[in-house]
Amino acid sequence: MYDWPMSVAVSLTKSPAEVTSLAAQFKALGDPTRLDLIINVAASTGAEACVCDLTPETGLTQGTVSHHLRILVEAGLLERSQRGKWSYYSLTAVAKEILKSLNISQPARKSSKANC
Amino acid sequence: MYDWPMSVAVSLTKSPAEVTSLAAQFKALGDPTRLDLIINVAASTGAEACVCDLTPETGLTQGTVSHHLRILVEAGLLERSQRGKWSYYSLTAVAKEILKSLNISQPARKSSKANC
DNA sequence: ATCATACATTGACATTCATCAATTTGAGCA
DNA sequence: TGCTCAAATTGATGAATGTCAATGTATGAT
Numbered sequence: 001m002y003d004w005p006m007s008v009a010v011s012l013t014k015s016p017a018e019v020t021s022l023a024a025q026f027k028a029l030g031d032p033t034r035l036d037l038i039i040n041v042a043a044s045t046g047a048e049a050c051v052c053d054l055t056p057e058t059g060l061t062q063g064t065v066s067h068h069l070r071i072l073v074e075a076g077l078l079e080r081s082q083r084g085k086w087s088y089y090s091l092t093a094v095a096k097e098i099l100k101s102l103n104i105s106q107p108a109r110k111s112s113k114a115n116c
Numbered sequence: 117m118y119d120w121p122m123s124v125a126v127s128l129t130k131s132p133a134e135v136t137s138l139a140a141q142f143k144a145l146g147d148p149t150r151l152d153l154i155i156n157v158a159a160s161t162g163a164e165a166c167v168c169d170l171t172p173e174t175g176l177t178q179g180t181v182s183h184h185l186r187i188l189v190e191a192g193l194l195e196r197s198q199r200g201k202w203s204y205y206s207l208t209a210v211a212k213e214i215l216k217s218l219n220i221s222q223p224a225r226k227s228s229k230a231n232c
Numbered sequence: 233a234t235c236a237t238a239c240a241t242t243g244a245c246a247t248t249c250a251t252c253a254a255t256t257t258g259a260g261c262a
Numbered sequence: 263t264g265c266t267c268a269a270a271t272t273g274a275t276g277a278a279t280g281t282c283a284a285t286g287t288a289t290g291a292t
Contacts, residue, residue, distance in 0.1 A: 014155065016148075019148055019151055019152055019155070020148050022151060022218075023145065023146055023147060023150075023151045024146075026142045026143075026145040026146035026151065027142075027143070027146030027147070028146070029139065029142040029146070030139055030140075030142035030143030030144070030145070030146040031139060031143070031249090031250080032132075032135055032136050032137075032139040033250085035135055035138060035139045035142065036135055039135065050268080050269090051268070051270095052267095052268065053270060054271085060250090060251075060252090061251070061252055061253080062268085062269070062270090063251085063252070063253080063254090063269090063271075064250070064251055064252070065269095065271090066249085066269060066270055066271080067250080067270090067271090068250090070270085078138040082258095082269090084259065084260070084268090085258080085259050085260065085266095085267060085268045085269080086259095086268065087268075087269060087270090087271085101217035101218065102138070102217065108273075111235090116267080116268065132283065147279090147280080149280085159268095160273050166238080166239090167238070167239060168237095168238065168239085168241095176280090176281075176282090177282055177283080178238085178239070178240095179239085179240075179241075179242095179281085179282070179283080179284090180280075180281055180282070182238095182239060182240055182241080183240090183241090183280080183281085184280090186240085186241095193276070198239090198289095200238090200290070201237060201238045201239080201288080201290065202238065202239085202289095203238075203240090204240060232237080232238065
C-alpha cells in the first residue's frame with residue numbers, strides 16, 4: 001500500500017489557510033533555480049549540500065543562491081545546519097514526500113564536488 | 117500498488133528542460149487563487165466548472181479569473197471546452213495525478229451553483 | 233436585426249521578484 | 263590580533279505578476 005505524503009495532505013474541504021500554505025510551497029518550487037537546488041540537494045552525498053557546492057551548478061551569484069535557499073527554508077522544504085564555516089542544507093520531511101510523490105525517488109548519490 | 121503519476125515523473129538525472137517544465141507547473145499552482153480554482157474544479161459536479169460558477173468563489177473580477185484559468189490551461193493543468201455560451205474547465209491527466217499525489221483524491225462532488 | 237449573456241482581451245498600475253555588486257557577519261587559523 | 267574563507271545581507275534595478283476597469287467577441291434568444 002502506498003505511503004501517502006501526510007505532511008502535504010489536504011482534504012478537498014480544506015481551509016483557506018491550508019490552501020495558502022500549500023500554494024506557498026508550490027510557489028517556492030515554481031522557480032527553475034530553486035527546483036534545481038532541491039534536486040541537487042537530494043542528489044548530493046548524505047542528502048545535504050553546502051552553498052559553495054550548489055552555487056556553481058546554478059551559474060548564479062553566491063548571494064542569489066543564498067537568497068533562494070532562504071526562500072526554500074522559509075517554505076519548509078529545506079533545513080539549514082551550520083558546521084564550522086559551512087552551511088549544509090538538507091530536505092525536510094515535506095520536501096522528501098513531495099519528491100517521492102513526483103517519482104523523484106532516492107537517487108544514486110552524486111559525488112560531492114568539494115569546491116570549498 | 118501505487119499508480120505513479122507518470123506525466124510528471126522525472127528522474128534525478130533530469131534534463132534542464134524537464135526541470136523547467138515541472139517548475140512551470142509548480143509555478144502555476146503557486147498562486148492561492150489558482151490552487152483554489154483547481155480544487156474547486158476537482159470538487160465540481162462532473163469534474164468541470166464554468167467561469168460564472170468559479171468567479172464568485174474567488175471574490176475577484178471575472179476578467180481576473182479568466183486570466184488565471186488561461187495560465188492553468190497553458191501550464192497543462194486545465195483544459196477548456198466551450199458548449200454554447202459557457203466555457204467548461206476540467207482537470208487534465210497531469211493535474212489529476214498531482215492532486216492524487218497530494219492526497220487530494222476524488223471528492224464528494226460539490227453541487228453546482230448554477231449562477232449562470 | 234437587436235439585445236442580453238458568458239467569456240476573453242486590453243491597458244494601466246502597484247507590487248513582487250530574480251538578480252547582481254558590494255558589504256557585512258561569523259567561524260577557523262596563523 | 264589579524265587574516266582568510268563561507269555564507270548572509272543590503273541596496274539597486276529591470277522584469278514579471280496580480281488585479282481592476284473597460285472594451286471586445288461570440289453565442290443564443292426575442
